[in-house]
Amino acid sequence: MNRMDFNKLKLNSDGLLPVVTQDYSSNEVLMVAYMNKEAFNKTIETKKVHYFSRSRQSLWLKGETSGHYQHLVSMALDCDNDTLLVKVKQEGAACHTGNYSCFYKNIDIDNKEVLESSELQQKKQNVFEIF
């Protein structure tokens, strides 16, 4: 058992910690974003997930504008202490596009095509219509 110390984590080339955010009940991966020490501490303190916005280069309380807050349920570090897994209760959608998860662009691995979720449904329907 060790005291959690952000300074002992291995940060990436941008000095940030990659974070995988997962729905606590379905285990669906919602997004990948990044934290600095301030975002990490604010997340634990408020139980609402904060990231460091790479585009704005500032602290980012997820949901501050959209109301789509992520309520912290649990956190885990990986073996190398270089990535954080956060489980959350998601309000609304995690993605700014309105999709529940940011990972809505499925790759058809046989044909190397990118299909958005709605197109994938359409394709499946077409297959059913043919056969």
Next chain:
Amino acid sequence: MNRMDFNKLKLNSDGLLPVVTQDYSSNEVLMVAYMNKEAFNKTIETKKVHYFSRSRQSLWLKGETSGHYQHLVSMALDCDNDTLLVKVKQEGAACHTGNYSCFYKNIDIDNKEVLESSELQQKKQNVFEIF
């Protein structure tokens, strides 16, 4: 619908694509690693997950030494085209420590302590013994 083109993805400061690897049936997150174009193409070609090893700076067929291959089930890109989600059928353990997932270091978010899975079980048992 778009043709998948690795060259159009946004790579990180190291010129690599972050990859979240997930168990296809339980949705447990197994690890986070990185791909370059070669690793991505080899993964699709062989249906066994390949990464780019940052420590060895070379192509890494996951399971080549341990036998713990990751059999590709599906792939999805995020809204920003800067992260890949891969679902796999995992042979053996994903983590070199023998843990099924690399994310076995749970953070006690109330006490800011890091507990490894076995310690967490122990702590839970102690709680049960006390109450």
